[in-house]
Amino acid sequence: MSKVSTNQPLGTPTWIDLGVPDLDRAKAFYRALFGWEYEERSAATGPFTLCLLRGQRVAALRHVTAADADADAEGESWWHVHLATDDCDRTAKQIVVSGGTVLVPPADVADLGRTAVVADPTGARFSLWQGRTLAGCELVNEPCALVRNDLACPDPGPARRFYATVFDFTLDGNDDLPGFDFTFLRRPDGHEIGGVFGDPAAPASRWQTVFEVADTDDLVARAVAAGGTAGTPEDAPYGRMAAITDPFGTSFSVITRPSPAS
Template sequence: MPDVTTPYAPGTPCWVDLAAPDQQAAIDFYAGVLGWTGEIGPAETGGYAVCQLNGKPVAGIMAAVPMGDQPAPPTVWTTYLSSADADATARSVESAGGTVLMPVMDVMTLGRMCIAADPTGAVFGVWQPVDFPGAGVVNESGALIWNELNTSERSAASAFYKAAFGIETSEMEGAPHYYSLTVQGNPVGGMQPMPEHLPADTPSHWLTYFAVADADAAVAKVTAAGGSAIMEPFDMIAGRMAVVTDPQGAVFAMIHPKPMEQG
């Protein structure tokens, strides 16, 4: 079901957001490419924009500005993993060998969050929902459909996410060297060793996938709007996908998924 009607189980990717130097330009770009609506938020939220698809929250876009004595965040999409207790999760992250980069904080009455990195350097967010559970629509055109960890050390990453979040890892049938991340028996994301086509100094990272009705047409929209294709559309086990950057350099993937097999 595209509309999310039940809480996200702890360890499940529940939200993605982007830090962009030009927030309004980013909102306009994703509106044109993925059909979102959104506007810069009020001052009390730091202008954070909760973008929507068909009236449901789909992703966040914030201004990449320095916060206190911290430099501006990088222009990247961040994957947030759901948590029942952000403080406990932060402790688990550290005990499992990860690093808490931004300590747990309240986001008004919406929830509690922190930013962390796994032992291989991949950065992710932790979200403990209160009034805001996360994405209200997934797995349909224009919405989040997959979150993928590209890691320099698969075994270390597998051990970390199991210890910190209870996420299980298993090799995906029909996809050599690709691993399914599961929570309570349900696939919630993927993991693979760092792809060979990436530069040797590319850090471990989470890649955000958005579903599209036509991957080739979507890439054409990206390039027409000033973005570029890192990997042109190609067919793979789950559908037809591409990896692109927006005009400000944020990398993301788009996929036209194959229809789900009916059991």
């Protein structure tokens, strides 16, 4: 378990949110999966729902029309990741200089923080998060909370250069996945924040979200019972994983990691 109460270093995945066309149905689905409770808030951009795990804020849901849902060019929906910054406006400018795009300019989200929606040169969308009263996800790396984000894209070279330039990441290979084009992204302090996975068959570049769960097989059964779909659980080098799709077509993954003693 990791509790987070201060702003994360530059470039760290620190917050996630999701736009859905039916907020009540989304709340019921994610409650069935993760046991989340909810807190309603509002901002200049409209109302939103904070997702709570044991009273700690771990994600947000936003109501959007079906036409405005968080779908990429291929029509697929994904949880939206926010990367930490201590100066949202300055980082947004650096993104443009480095070949990216600002899709929604910096704006305050109530008293929680300041954010901007951007895209890297490969088209992968993400947001920036400058925390104020909300540093980001207050629980991570435990069941029913965020554990990892990775970028999958058909042409990883420009993406690697972009994130190394904007966030000062170093790039390292991964010997645990021979035969796969995977590069770790590490902060200057050496902390691994995720990676870039080159997949020539990928239809678009996307930041993918992984939630930790206590039992992947049980979670798959609950996802299907709650109206979602799921792939077959598989053992991977870092744990037992499965792909999940919520009732609105939003894709994410879950993983049960080995216990430290195993």
